Amino acid sequence: MIAELGLAALWIAATLSLMQLAFGGFALRADGEALLRTVRPVAVAQAVLVGIAFLCLILVFLRTDLSVALVASNSHSAKPFVYKFAGVWGNHEGSMLLWVTVLAIAGAAVALFERKLPQRTLIATLAAQAAIGLGFYAFLLFASNPFERLSPAPVQGNGLNPLLQDPGLAFHPPTLYFGYVGISIAFSFAVGALITRDVGANFARAMRPWVLAAWIFLTLGITAGSYWAYYELGWGGWWFWDPVENASLMPWLAATALLHSVTVLATRDALRAWTVMLAVVAFSMSMVGTFLVRSGILTSVHSFAVDPQRGFFILILLSLYIGGALMLFGLRVGTVREGATFEPVSREGALVANNLLLSTILGIVLVGTLYPLGVEAVTGEKLSVGPPYFNSAAGPVALALVAVMAAGPLARWRKDKAKAVLSRIAVPVLIAALALLGLMLFAPGLRILPLLGIVLAVGAGAASVAPLWKRNLRRTPLFTYGMVVAHLGIAVCLAGMASESAFTKETLVAATPGQTASVGPYQIRFDAVDPIAGPNWTANEATLTARRGSGAPFVMRPQSRMFSAPPTETSEAAIATRLDGQLYTVLGKSDEQGRWQLRLWWKPFVTLIWLGGSMIALGGLLSLIGRVRRGRREVAE
């Protein structure tokens, strides 16, 4: 019954999105003015109904209703409660339903709260949002119905992929989706503005908070995903350049560029066409990412159900939306007036450099992700592109970007003198030089990228707080604090990455209980391996006693887990976090002689990566609050 209710709600929501599109389209014509007011409530109603459909799916999962095909193939009655919940989006159909739910909620939020955008542009925006929704409703209803029944119902379900049975999964996909799909708002804004030919500073000011909000979720989602991969996969790495990770990174890069160009457009009315382009590209990257992941066209550690039919369906949707938007861009942007101009040495100049560098990184990641596809199409050869390419191609560009980030906020709008900027950044440069000297003296033989990374992180960290220098801190607007915190977060994150790659110590041993091993500053005694049982798994658990110098010993218990449904092994790393880094231990296989593989890592300052990521998101949040507050004040006046 619940499943049927959900399906009905989904159909009604789809019909409402069709109405939203049709009413919006008519309202934009001169004789359809009467319809203008209907579009907003329809957008809200659509979100409510798809929300009901999503709730129904959650209920079906919580009750482990095995007569629903999706539940039977992804859940199991023995699964702990929180994973029954998380299992809702741990599969193709459920995650696509989450996708349209977020899309509709984003549209409804615009319908409810957007007050700055001229009404006609707003209607065009909501119509564009409905058009996107419509295609994905069709995809759900015709090619991935989450509420399909199984007859007869099986006695037991297949269970959820054990890698996904982790508290992180309960929150990671929804967070990422709010960013990933929320950025659709920017796309719809751009399409709306192209339709009404209304691209200018007001449009940028209206769009900025929405972009910021989506970007905050995206940043949090990527940061959390990276930490999840780090402790759950047990490989000790925090980024693998896996296609699915790239699929989330590419929209983030585009959205970050957009965030900066929209500021130029809002403040100086420059970069009109470019900003619109980025808004289209950002969400296009989300859709391309969804396609790459969902079609299974690229092989990945996140392999989900693969179905070429579905791939074609999403590809057709992609072609319609992205192709349509780019076509509209080509036809209309020529008629958008050129914006203001500026000197190369200026805040705008730095922001343009930021945009070009971010776009370059985006290009590098896109090429690396798609290259295997291209090669296969041309020569039929299978290959994969790995970290050596991404690190060596994107690394230097990213470092240049951090350098620009350090200097940019210290330049004035419109026109500045290179000398003046240099004098403002002199102290950070000096600090960076000292860091370089220190590293060369105390840690000789570092590779060039990690070395530059640490030096730049130190310099950029100092430079990022420089905009607050000699300012009245009370009267500094909140969004300036936001920028400072976010930029500082980038520096902190970079410091973590560089330190991890420069100073990580790794020890691999085959040990019998009683033996000791050392890694970095730690002595680790291997005490025992014991079998233990969890709710739906059994595990071998090692007991390790770690000790740093003469400090107090502490116990770590890495596990190697065997899940029964579906039968899979996972390793649960044991991680001890200290102020100056993490001790990361993994229990591997045993051999006939009763020796166990132990992998031990000491990763100095690795936690800075995620601390930095969180700071970036926090900076975004401060900016958002600052912008919304100021916007309210302006509207009130």
Next chain:
Amino acid sequence: MKRRLIIWIPLAVFVIFVATVAFSLYAPAERVIRSRMIGKPVPAFALEAAAPGHQGLTSADLAAGQPRIVNVFASWCVPCIAEAPQLLALAGQGIPIDAIAIRDRPEDVADFLAKWGDPYQRIGSDRDSRVQMAFGSSGVPETFVVDGQGVVRYQHIGDIRPEQVSEIAAAYEAAK
């Protein structure tokens, strides 16, 4: 004029992307990475019996005129338990299956077979994974179809899922 052209570049890039991807989707989907061993004779080897009641396996056994399936497995491998029913189903269809047990002990193999079923005819014991690597196999379980002349015709990486049984059976028929 220049601006006019630049404006269309994104659309052009996107069209190329769609064309490439559509081609990849349309092209026969061989999502399993094919082995370099396909079309090549099996490496020369002679393995002792891995479990009581079974004979050992040599490369000569795989070139005896009839196609055979060779399953690479281990008693300590959990996915091997998952694929056991599928191997039993294949054996039930009259397909001869030999096995190579990787880094295993006879008593463990015997336990494994007693618990999860025994679809195998010959089982060779590959204590140091040498033969496994010569087969171009990097993990357990893996399954090979070898024709009557001892030439590898098919390789399946990972456990055989229930829906893949027919695929393996078809590969066996094709090797006849």
